[in-house]
Amino acid sequence: MVSVGVVDEPVNRAYDIISTLCLLCNLSAAILATYQGFQVKHGLLLREVERWTVLFFAIDYVLRLLTAKELYTGKTEKGAICAYILSFSGIIDLLSFLPYYLPIFFPSGAAVFRMFRVIRIFRLFRINNYYDSLNVITEVLESKRQQLLSSVFIICILMVASSLCMYSVEHNAQPQVFTDAFSGIWWAASTLLTVGYGDIYPITPLGKLLGIGITFLGVGMVAIPTGIISAGFVEQYQRLKRIGDYGGGSGIHFIHFFLEKKDAWCEKAIKELELPGDLRIVVLKRKNQVIVPRGDVRMHAGDELVLGAEALRDESPLDLTEVVLHEDHPWVGKEIRQLDLSRQTNIVLILRPIPSTGNQGSVANLSTSERKALEENQAQNEHPSPGENGSVGRGRKVRKMLPRGDSKLQCGDTVVLYHNDKRSFLEEHRF
Template sequence: MKKKRIFEIIQSSKRSDSKSNFFTFAILAAILINLILAVFLTFDISQKYKTYIYVVEFLTVLLFTFEYVLRVWTSDYLYPEKSRLNAALKYMLSFSGIIDFLSFFPFYLPFLFPHGVVAFRIFRVVRILRLFRVNQYYDSLNVISEVLRKKKMQLLSSVFIIFILMVASSLIMYDVEHKAQPDVFTDAFSGFWWATSTLLTIGYGDIYPLTYAGRVLGIIIAFLGVGMVAIPTGILSAGFVEQMTEIQKSEDRDKKYFCPYCGKKLE
């Protein structure tokens, strides 16, 4: 099989490609199986099926390893403007490449370092990161990543404003409450923990102001928190509306160039 054809299969570029669809289904099934196993392993009854679980994990990890090798090998088609080595390195160091690598490499660590088997078990959880790659296989989920990409600067700005408000609130609350509650508001970090739970409207209740000045300040900060948290939500909502509108316009534009009866492209 030609290298370019393998690239087309693993990239899931065409919906009508049966081989590509089968490969996509196999990867998604492996991801789902690993997620189920990660949950099942938290139960004591899982010890009875330890051997079977290991076999299933081994097979899915082999699939992830095989896919990773293919993606590195065909990366020059993904980045045609780069040389083979640079294309491979760019994929390996990309967010997707790192997730693909972490989805299988921790499984091999006990073979490389036998004395650290117990410590390496925690790396099983890393395989769940593979779920972040699901949006690669479905266009509808790609909308999420596209909106985040387009609105990243606005989101970063809103997060920065929230962070500044948290720091200011924590320092003010520490100054107001430290004398009244020296064991609770011990330092600025204690105030930051309170500001985080208040501004993000979580309100754990483990730390709260007792003085009148502190309570008045808490009310003001709580109101500000509701408004601040709504900013990123509004940005994302507007981004989704814009993205869906663009997709709809693109689909309507494409329909104009195809015959509704024969399906052929019009000149």
């Protein structure tokens, strides 16, 4: 719930909301405390808000230490705790409450410790785990880290060179302004970064000419990191688009189904399932929440699962064919065992339209095994037919029935056949 909880359980989401609200209340109290009038009237309330929210941060830190093994699964318990303490999040979590209690032991450093309380605002970066837009920013900065460091290094070199040049030119004319190299660095930083505070500026002709050149150079240098980040965003969104295109049109198909209480997968964690290597659970939908199926996510009745696997390729020897039975079809009224099929042809599925209220008599004509199959599949096997290649019309609901030898085919059924040679099958059976 603390270390890896996201939105897959209500208790996890509630904890995240409480943590964020405590942080917002703490920051609001710190801001309102700077207003003298509000501090006089509601000083006690502000101090109580800060005390209880900081206590929550301390408890949260302890809980994260205890559950660090869940976050760093590949490490030992001590190694996971050390990894969390030394991580960016661990340092921010520690500094979010420690400066509040340090003045109790070190009263002389109260002013310095109060300054460190501002660091707790960085706890808001935990929202980065929940929103893809912030994740994109993080991934872009991470992928372009080397280029950004190179551009910053170039800017630093230009800043030092510009400061030394300006100090050499302006020191004799303005000894009180350009007193040392650091004064030149301050001017170079404000000029190269196009800020231009105006407190330090050249007055000699050579200094002004040098300042013009450095200003133009600064515009170009500042544009380099901006261009790198912009290119990173373009590459990131193109990559996401390629992934979407790959999933949608390059041989990956998805199927979905709902879990019921009687299903074997109910109340099991995803990591406990024995799935084939090429089959993946890609999405788990629970009510209005879409959950990323991590290994520790436990499935419940009513969940909607989406499975992904490689689609059947055209060059594959496997073939599935849909045959719609019309009134004049020779299979209508026959049992499956009475059909004259090739040994390489098998009926793998029967899609039967759900009879309307006025056609309940057709159900009475079914065999015992067919009625049993309909009863077993009534709740969980309804879906709209694709309505392609003459199959059942779009939008009509059908029942999926497993074929049995005594199953009698009816007009309107869609029979799904498997054959390993489509050409020979079509030559044998003209539909």
